[in-house]
Amino acid sequence: xxxxxxxxANTAANLAWRAFQAVNTRIPDSPSIExxxxxxxxxxxxxxxxxxLGWPRETDSLCPECVIEVRDAIIAGERDLxxxxxxxxxxxxxxxxxxxxxxxxxxxxxxHGEFWDTLSIDPKLSEVLERRFFGRDFRxxxxxxxxxxxTSTIRYGRGAVLTIDLTNRCNMMCNPCFMDAxxxxxxHELTLxxxxxxxxxxxxxxxxxxxxxxxxxxxxxxxxxxxxxxxYAHEVGYYSVQAATNGLRFALEPEYAxxxxxxxxxxxxxxxxxxxxxxxxxxxxxxxxxxxxQAIERLHEAGIDITPVTTVIxxxxxxxxxxxxxxxxxxxxKMGAISFxxxxxxxxxxxxxxxxxxxxxxxxxxxxxxxxRHTNGKIDIYRDWYPLGSAGxxxxxxxxxxxxxxxxxxxxxxxxxxxxxxxxxxxNSRTKEWAPLxxxxxxxxxxxxxxxxxxxxxxxxxxxxxxxxxxxxxxxxSQMPAGxxxxxxxKIVNSKLGGAITGDREILEWKIVWIGGMWFQDLWTYxxxxxxxCVIPYATQEGEISFCAYNTGAGxxxxxxxxxxxxxTQDWFKENGRHKIYAGNRPMDVKPGSRALPIVEKQTGPPxxxxxxxxxxxx
Amino acid sequence: xxxxxxxxxEAFPYGVEPEIPVDEGTEDDRGADTVNRLLLHGARYxxxxxxFTRWEQGRKGWxxxxxxxxxxxxxxxxxxxxxxxxxxxxxxxxxxxxxxLDLEWPAVERAIWSIGALSVPVYPEWNLDRISExxxxxxxxxxxxxDADTFRELKxxxxxxxxxxxxxxxxxxxxxxxxxxLAYDRFMDYGGVxxxxxxxxxxxxxxxxxxxxxxISWEYEWNDSGLRRSVISQGGMAQTIERILRRVPPRKGRxxxxxxxxxxxxxxxxxFAGWADGLTTTAFVLTPAxxxxxxxxxxxxxxxxxxxxxxxxxxxxxxxxxxxxxxxSAAEDRTWVCVTDRVGSVELGSDSVASGRSLSxxxxxxxxxxxxxx
Numbered sequence: 006x007x008x009x010x011x012x013x014a015n016t017a018a019n020l021a022w023r024a025f026q027a028v029n030t031r032i033p034d035s036p037s038i039e040x041x042x043x044x045x046x047x048x049x050x051x052x053x054x055x056x057x058l059g060w061p062r063e064t065d066s067l068c069p070e071c072v073i074e075v076r077d078a079i080i081a082g083e084r085d086l087x088x089x090x091x092x093x094x095x096x097x098x099x100x101x102x103x104x105x106x107x108x109x110x111x112x113x114x115x116x117h118g119e120f121w122d123t124l125s126i127d128p129k130l131s132e133v134l135e136r137r138f139f140g141r142d143f144r145x146x147x148x149x150x151x152x153x154x155x156t157s158t159i160r161y162g163r164g165a166v167l168t169i170d171l172t173n174r175c176n177m178m179c180n181p182c183f184m185d186a187x188x189x190x191x192x193h194e195l196t197l198x199x200x201x202x203x204x205x206x207x208x209x210x211x212x213x214x215x216x217x218x219x220x221x222x223x224x225x226x227x228x229x230x231x232x233x234x235x236x237y238a239h240e241v242g243y244y245s246v247q248a249a250t251n252g253l254r255f256a257l258e259p260e261y262a263x264x265x266x267x268x269x270x271x272x273x274x275x276x277x278x279x280x281x282x283x284x285x286x287x288x289x290x291x292x293x294x295x296x297x298x299q300a301i302e303r304l305h306e307a308g309i310d311i312t313p314v315t316t317v318i319x320x321x322x323x324x325x326x327x328x329x330x331x332x333x334x335x336x337x338x339k340m341g342a343i344s345f346x347x348x349x350x351x352x353x354x355x356x357x358x359x360x361x362x363x364x365x366x367x368x369x370x371x372x373x374x375x376x377x378r379h380t381n382g383k384i385d386i387y388r389d390w391y392p393l394g395s396a397g398x399x400x401x402x403x404x405x406x407x408x409x410x411x412x413x414x415x416x417x418x419x420x421x422x423x424x425x426x427x428x429x430x431x432x433n434s435r436t437k438e439w440a441p442l443x444x445x446x447x448x449x450x451x452x453x454x455x456x457x458x459x460x461x462x463x464x465x466x467x468x469x470x471x472x473x474x475x476x477x478x479x480x481x482x483s484q485m486p487a488g489x490x491x492x493x494x495x496k497i498v499n500s501k502l503g504g505a506i507t508g509d510r511e512i513l514e515w516k517i518v519w520i521g522g523m524w525f526q527d528l529w530t531y532x533x534x535x536x537x538x539c540v541i542p543y544a545t546q547e548g549e550i551s552f553c554a555y556n557t558g559a560g561x562x563x564x565x566x567x568x569x570x571x572x573x574t575q576d577w578f579k580e581n582g583r584h585k586i587y588a589g590n591r592p593m594d595v596k597p598g599s600r601a602l603p604i605v606e607k608q609t610g611p612p613x614x615x616x617x618x619x620x621x622x623x624x
Numbered sequence: 625x626x627x628x629x630x631x632x633x634e635a636f637p638y639g640v641e642p643e644i645p646v647d648e649g650t651e652d653d654r655g656a657d658t659v660n661r662l663l664l665h666g667a668r669y670x671x672x673x674x675x676f677t678r679w680e681q682g683r684k685g686w687x688x689x690x691x692x693x694x695x696x697x698x699x700x701x702x703x704x705x706x707x708x709x710x711x712x713x714x715x716x717x718x719x720x721x722x723x724x725l726d727l728e729w730p731a732v733e734r735a736i737w738s739i740g741a742l743s744v745p746v747y748p749e750w751n752l753d754r755i756s757e758x759x760x761x762x763x764x765x766x767x768x769x770x771d772a773d774t775f776r777e778l779k780x781x782x783x784x785x786x787x788x789x790x791x792x793x794x795x796x797x798x799x800x801x802x803x804x805x806l807a808y809d810r811f812m813d814y815g816g817v818x819x820x821x822x823x824x825x826x827x828x829x830x831x832x833x834x835x836x837x838x839x840i841s842w843e844y845e846w847n848d849s850g851l852r853r854s855v856i857s858q859g860g861m862a863q864t865i866e867r868i869l870r871r872v873p874p875r876k877g878r879x880x881x882x883x884x885x886x887x888x889x890x891x892x893x894x895x896f897a898g899w900a901d902g903l904t905t906t907a908f909v910l911t912p913a914x915x916x917x918x919x920x921x922x923x924x925x926x927x928x929x930x931x932x933x934x935x936x937x938x939x940x941x942x943x944x945x946x947x948x949x950x951x952x953s954a955a956e957d958r959t960w961v962c963v964t965d966r967v968g969s970v971e972l973g974s975d976s977v978a979s980g981r982s983l984s985x986x987x988x989x990x991x992x993x994x995x996x997x998x
């Protein structure tokens with residue numbers, strides 16, 4: 006009965022939508038709203054720009070050898086930083102083309118010859134992803150104090166995740182690691198004053214962004230300012246405060262997760278290489294999976310969201326992709342996302358041989374095929390994957406629905422369609438029943454509907470009504486997993502839109518689990534059209550720099566860290582003492598156990614301080 | 625005195641990475657017989673925006689700035705680590721605290737207790753001669769002093785005994801004193817770097833193991849025969865806190881105002897009781913401006929010397945009569961008053977802080993226990 010009603014509603018909504026649009030699209034579009042946070046009116050879909058897409062196409066890239074030479078010369082003081090900020094040193098043209106069923110990038114340097122690499126093993130998927138790209142976000146304005154990195158400058162968008170390296174110190178010794186103080190020989194660590202300045206600067210231009218801030222490193226919890234930095238970001242008003250962490254501190258110190266949650270930490274991106282201790286052995290801690298599990302339990306107990314992050318390397322750990330998906334579904338009460346990151350050959354990996362690089366290259370298309378195989382086609386390559394940049398459509402809708410009376414624009418992931426892709430699963434965190442969301446929801450048509458809603462811009466009553474119709478007409482209840490209803494699904498969507506449709510946010514046992522593939526560039530795949538649309542800027546003492554330009558490309562990480570290093574590592578240790586490092590393939594001492602400390606709430610024997618009603622326990 | 629169980633250099637080595645088990649708490653924790661354990665509890669179980677608060681200028685101008693529990697806990701850990709690991713302060717050594725009863729006080733004193741050392745409060749109304757006398761008698765290993773000027777003055781008159789190995793200046797720079805003194809901010813920076821999960825867990829283990837008879841503080845006063853020293857123990861302070869909490873049962877959202885900067889043992893006991901109970905926020909009222917804004921906090925308990933309290937009550941009455949009329953907490957039908965420098969039930973000039981809200985006076989002799997002469 007319920008299904009029949011839902012199907013009837015779907016049909017009726019479709020008819021109503023068509024009838025409404027028959028009139029609506031004949032009336033001239035209403036002017037777009039112009040919120041205070043935006044540099045201008047919210048653009049119509051036909052005003053949004055896109056980078057050149059399709060193939061063959063030409064783009065601007067880098068010679069992997071020239072750029073390293075120049076970077077090293079700048080660090081040695083032999084050449085000037087203006088090589089990168091004012092000239093196009095190391096740049097070459099590249100061609101993106103289809104050959105033998107793959108999408109390749111090819112480029113030639115006059116001095117160093119030809120370079121090529123694989124961008125995709127599935128041109129059809131690449132075409133689908135580029136087709137589903139929603140368009141660029143605003144062009145940034147009055148941001149010269151933060152964005153001044155020559156051809157690596159970020160030019161579009163409000164960004165999604167502001168990344169801040171708090172320290173390059175770490176309590177692990179992974180090999181190879183190109184960031185840790187022990188490996189690079191110097192300490193780069195921000196003071197609390199610097200952290201505050203960076204956070205304040207980041208919201209000083211338009212579009213003023215409802216960004217997430219992600220503290221990274223090194224291991225960010227090694228910074229003495231980690232908790233204060235979480236608190237300050239929360240106070241400034243960042244949408245979500247996150248940390249990219251190895252989880253050791255949360256596993257080792259029971260109080261720390263709770264204190265971090267109190268300070269404002271919302272989410273951790275947890276380094277996660279596999280679901281067994283064996284699959285983590287390359288990190289040189291023999292029981293690292295047990296440690297991670299301890300961290301997951303503590304973080305969950307403290308109410309901090311957990312997103313496992315896995316760097317995937319072909320022939321090394323690509324076999325873990327499926328098991329990690331299963332692990333997250335089984336633990337969906339604790340985790341709402343996975344971030345797979347196909348390998349990017351940066352740092353010391355820039356020295357990799359061509360043969361090894363081609364063998365280990367893993368792309369978003371590899372990920373899509375691996376998950377298709379692992380789930381026996383339940384995750385459909387061409388139906389379920391969307392570019393990360395398509396999420397900008399939902400933000401666009403939320404921005405329209407929330408109107409002008411908000412201080413910040415919504416968090417918008419509007420990166421280049423080659424930067425990554427994702428799919429969403431509906432998972433019942435109790436029964437573990439799951440299905441791809443796009444099995445029963447036509448997201449592509451819904452995104453088109455969003456364009457109609459936001460283009461026509463019919464105000465505070467008709468826009469939400471159209472949104473409801475669009476949701477209904479694109480939802481096929483007959484394809485929903487057992488136990489999920491249209492009503493529950495709408496409540497979840499409303500919650501994801503920040504309560505933009507009905508105002509309230511309800512938590513249900515059904516959850517949307519996000520499966521992301523974030524493919525950062527390296528010197529062989531580098532494309533400046535991607536860099537200028539970066540949504541994961543690194544915020545540094547030298548402004549905000551695209552993630553890829555920071556970690557590879559011009560290699561701003563090395564430049565910034567050398568310019569602002571605190572001390573040589575050995576000197577720093579002499580001054581401040583050493584911290585413990587977990588390495589040598591030894592186990593760590595973690596054990597599950599009761600966390601009860603207490604004197605309270607149990608009246609036994611004569612009354613004492615413990616018998617009074619004390620704090621209800623934030624822990 | 626029974627043999628004291630402390631964390632020795634072997635157990636908590638200076639400059640050496642400890643290999644320690646993760647501290648999960650033990651069944652022994654069920655006894656609330658030491659102030660250390662009460663405070664561990666408060667750090668872990670709480671339900672409030674801030675354990676302490678102070679009127680200060682922040683990002684958005686002047687406001688009451690709460691110090692959340694996590695920060696107070698981390699401060700205590702970091703102070704303890706730098707005192708012990710960097711400055712080599714050992715159990716049973718004394719540390720003089722010449723600073724006002726303000727936001728920093730509780731963390732500093734808790735840190736001292738946590739490493740098995742003794743705090744020696746130096747009262748602000750003492751002149752330099754008296755401070756010098758107490759310091760020479762107590763022979764502290766370290767001194768917390770207000771600032772460079774006062775420390776310089778004390779040094780000039782020979783008031784700093786040779787026992788002092790390190791001085792921490794609470795405000796301003798310590799550059800002129802080179803190795804002899806360290807600025808509090810720098811001191812905390814060192815502590816932040818030392819604050820690793822291993823050391824923090826070990827600290828908690830050590831804190832939990834202190835025995836009730838462990839001495840934690842020396843109190844000095846002058847009588848007809850001269851300088852007199854009393855001692856407070858872990859158990860003694862815990863008993864005092866216990867009595868306070870029984871007399872004034874904690875309530876979610878309560879704010880207790882401490883007016884004046886004198887760190888007498890009653891005021892300190894109130895501060896630590898508030899920290900331990902997990903619900904109370906202690907507001908330090910050190911300036912007239914803070915007093916004028918105290919009504920915003922709708923305090924449920926006022927404490928201080930009689931003279932300071934009179935002024936505070938007047939300010940609260942003015943605040944209550946303001947546009948918000950919020951000089952008292954709606955959740956409580958009376959305001960507790962603790963006059964820390966008078967014995968027995970006392971009356972003050974005012975008898976209410978807001979219309980319909982009566983004052984209930986606490987007799988300090990009810991809960992001032994645990995102090996023994998040495």
